[in-house]
Amino acid sequence: MAPIPYVRLTVAAAVALLPAAAAQAQKQTFRDQPLVSSIYTADPSAHVFGGKMYVYPSHDVPTNIPDDDLGNEYAMHDYRVLELDRPGGKVTIGPVALDVKNVPWASKQMWAPDAAYKNGTYYLYFPARDKAKDKNGLGTFRIGVATSKNPMGPFKAEPKPIAGSFSMDPAVFTDSDGKSYMYFGGIWGGQLQRWATGKFDPNGSDTDLHQDNKPALSGKVVRMNPDMKSFAEKPRDAVILDEHGKPVLGGDHEKRFFEASWMFKRGGKYYYTYSTGDTHFLNYAIGNNPYGPFKYTGHILKPVAGWTTHHSIVEWNGKWWLFYADNQLSGKNHLRNVKMTPLTFNPDGTIVTIDPLKPR
């Protein structure tokens, strides 16, 4: 089901279009095929560890919860890791790597995770709703960490979420000097707009800040302590600037940050990449250091089939790959499948935009 590319739609509006979209899906063509089809997977964070590719995705599960703008239909409760020896080769699906029932502080919604490796230990970072409820009966999103000696897990969760963490979609990047940074945040269901003042606002907006003529809400970046389990500072704004050097505005839905941060470094430049959510693009913005600001540069991926995508970008044996997700297998927004596709750079470092609906 495609969300009618380039048109801004709430999830409810997109769902209302389902019959038309289902008919369209029959005729749909795809650039890439799912990496696995026996389970549903999304939000792939890919890493090369010991020469192999490990993909840390969300593990989507069927539910009868109707689609809404808070993403309540994304009711995931555990993680499974994927392992590949070579592009196009067999994909091994690992056993349950972490289940919400073994996370002391979390109640539900194990959303987009990421992983890192340091000194013989693998770290799994994940968002979930805190067991503590606010006055609306909602658990606040926090970010947790779990460790293992094996990239496939099982991972053992720390008893509490990372102190000072909030919102969702953690992505951990380690720079060439060994310092690690977490990028995170997501508006709407990811609750970032409720933290606009620095404190959680239980009465805040469920969607964005509705400030079309003011700077958009920024995703966050924070340096990690050497223990990889705690923040070394207060999270800062990862500001995205437009072509005139001004912060991208809240009303610029094709450029502004929504969720799904991912950082990579190439040619000494820092590529801050993210999803635009309701306009369904993956974008990139380039900076000179891990904190930014980052200059908006373009689209990485045009809209996929399904409401949401989320990605990672990684170099493997000298070739660059984009990992992303769509809903090719199910036609349902909350049951997604991860894919990988080659990513091409122009000589000036810009990225050749990919159309996921055009066969290669």
Ligand code: FUB
């Ligand atoms: O998978 C649940 C949420 O949907 C993720 O955290 C977001 O990035 C979006 O993909």
